[in-house]
Amino acid sequence: MLKHLKSYCNQQVSAAPLAVFRIGFGLMMLISIIRFWSYGWIEKLYLDPKFHFSYFGFEWVKPIGDWTYLVFIICGLSALFVALGLKYRLAIILFFLSFTYIELMDKTTYLNHYYFISLVSFLMIVLPANAYYSIDNLINKKQYLNIPKWTVDSIKLLLGLVYFYAGLAKLNSDWLFKAMPLKIWLPSKYDLPFIGENLMQQEWFHFAMSWSGMLYDLFIPFLLLYKRTRTYAFVLVVFFHVFTRVLFPIGMFPYIMIIGSLVFFDPKVHHKIIRSIQKFLKLFSISPKPVATATFNYANQKLIVSGLVVFFVIQLLMPFRYVLYPSELFWREEGYRFSWRVMLMEKRGYANFKVVNPDKNTYFYVDNTDFLSSFQEKQMSTQPDFILEYAHFLGEQFKAQGHEPIEIYVESYVALNGRRSQPYIDPDVDLLKQYESFQPKSWILPFKDEIKGL
């Protein structure tokens, strides 16, 4: 076993796939940041709201006024530097830090694919993605044609993991046997040309989409791994992501996954891609002199490999942490994030906060729009940790206005995957006496139905 591992660690592959991945990843990230900025989302999501929802333990990460722009500038520039392979190590570390900082500023904007990007960039810190076809090669006058096989494989593993776990998460009764939430989402795309008013309305089509989505996620990593099915699998990747992009507002994610999946291809393909970049650069008379090749050696390979083993074990276990909490996961959302649960729920809620003065026995309700953006209110009203954090914020807010003693209660309703709305949080629990932790939240009311499956 150990021998196998050792010989595996010593296997070498072409450095081209990782170089192409680096270029693609860097460019996509640069475009993402520019797109994000140009849509005015920095102001809308991070600067305008008076209050931001923090991740447990990361309450210190907040937007920093106009300096927030600087974080985005650093993030965009470091993405460009990653693509160029210029001062790669520093660039990827800065990218990882700035991107993750942005994501931690407000969990309202949590998306699985943002988390994915944080993980990939973290992984890339220890990968020699600048070994080949990078500006660093020119500076150091050295390039490496081959790198350890595990470096490329680790990217493949992470990508495969995302797909596979997203597939596992679809193995539940709502998705497979009720075609929920696609049965709600697809008919509402009635305005799509050609297919909107017929195909999108068919029940069989909702089931077909649910099942094929599940099968796609579960099997695509394997289809990409095997040479025989690889081209066909890539066609599927492109089709699937373009199709979901047409149907749902999922931004840059589909393109990132399409470009990312190229890493599964043979080095020949990557050399072709690099050659076409070279040709293009020649048009601008940029043709750098070839540099000497050298053999790539990790100084501390053992340490890094063991680190990555820990990293991946955590990744494998994280999505299953929900078993430590009472069911229903979709209802309680304890252990829901960071688990590749993508597009599984249509959840809407309504939360009405009541500020009580227990001494005088008086109360009043809060107008959420006084404190939250409509996006924040939407996210808050269906997730217990948001509700708790907001209640504490309201407590501080009204205490500062002289309302004391003070208790805060919430009357809330949530509808999940087409079921009628049900009371969500115990209306008799003073939320100011509850604190965020990893313990199960006793004040979430039980879900009056059952969703079977993983």
Add this chain to the structure above:
Amino acid sequence: MPFCFYICKIIINMMKKTILAVVSLLMIGACSSDDSSDTDAIQNDDFDRSAMLVNWADNIIIPAYEDLTAKLETLVAQKEVFIAEPNAANLESLRTAWKEAYKVWQHVEMFNVGMAENTNYIFQMNVYPTNIQDIQNNIQSQDYDLSSVNNNDAVGFPALDYMLYGMAESDAEIIEVYTSAADSGKRKTYLSDLTDQMNTLTLAILEDWKNGYRDTFIANTDNTATGSINLVVNDFIYYYEKGFRANKFGIPAGVFSPNPLPDRVEAYYSSGFSKVLALEAIDAIQNFFNGRAYTSGNNGKSLDDYLNSIKESEELSSMINSQYDAARSKISTLKDCFAEQVETNNVTMTETYDIIQLAVVLLKVDMLQALDISVDFVDADGD
């Protein structure tokens, strides 16, 4: 960039293949479902959204605006009569005209779309409590821009409420401030300008609906943030929550403040008219929900039918309707003057609020989920 070209080339090639494959798959799917069509009817999108929009525009919104314009013209005419000769009889006619127009207004306030939205119309017609200080300043200075945001609380129906009922203690004294008292001329001018402004604004919006906007409105059936259905449904729910629930009941009952605020009721100065308006409003809300035509009372397509067209949502429309009925009968038990209700028995007022509140959940959570209408302009990415 050639990198991108290369990718594009791969993608285009593959897309060609995929489209072929998918089209053939779809053909198979379509054929096989054709076979079973007699047993299990194909669920084509049989809800006619443009018919719903046509019903909203032609049978509800435009007729309500037409009626409002007619009532406001009467108001303007009565105002002229009163200004020419301020006496008790003319004051009474003017007040009646104001009441009639205010009632019709309840059928218009929820439609904050098109020109109404662009011109901030709703906020120039019914922001209350009205600001007496601002009104007095305007009267004194005689230099005002009634459409300015700063004057939103010094114009519209609530301002007239004050001008016609609240300027002085008794009717005789009110007539006096328009006749013998100092500045009576300035007051008449302000009264006149206010009324004319309301009429002009409303007329412009009616004209806009009739000349073009109606067609744009009914054509835009998309399920996007700017689609007509999304706009109207979001306005409708916003109105129900804010204009109806909070403004008419919640705020005066002290639901959002430590103490009740009886002077925040609608039509405060005319005391005894707030209940009429509230009942008119709940009718308008329910009529819109059920697609009941403003003039003929005929039933047309609206949200109730839309919900009924969706599997498993059939009972939702009747649940919402019974909630409206419950709200109406509770409102009927209130005193004519809401301010008096709050001062004498606020518990009944907060109970009314609670009943109205129950429909908010049904509308905002259940209905929006069933129709998959997104909440106002949340345009960030999802995953």
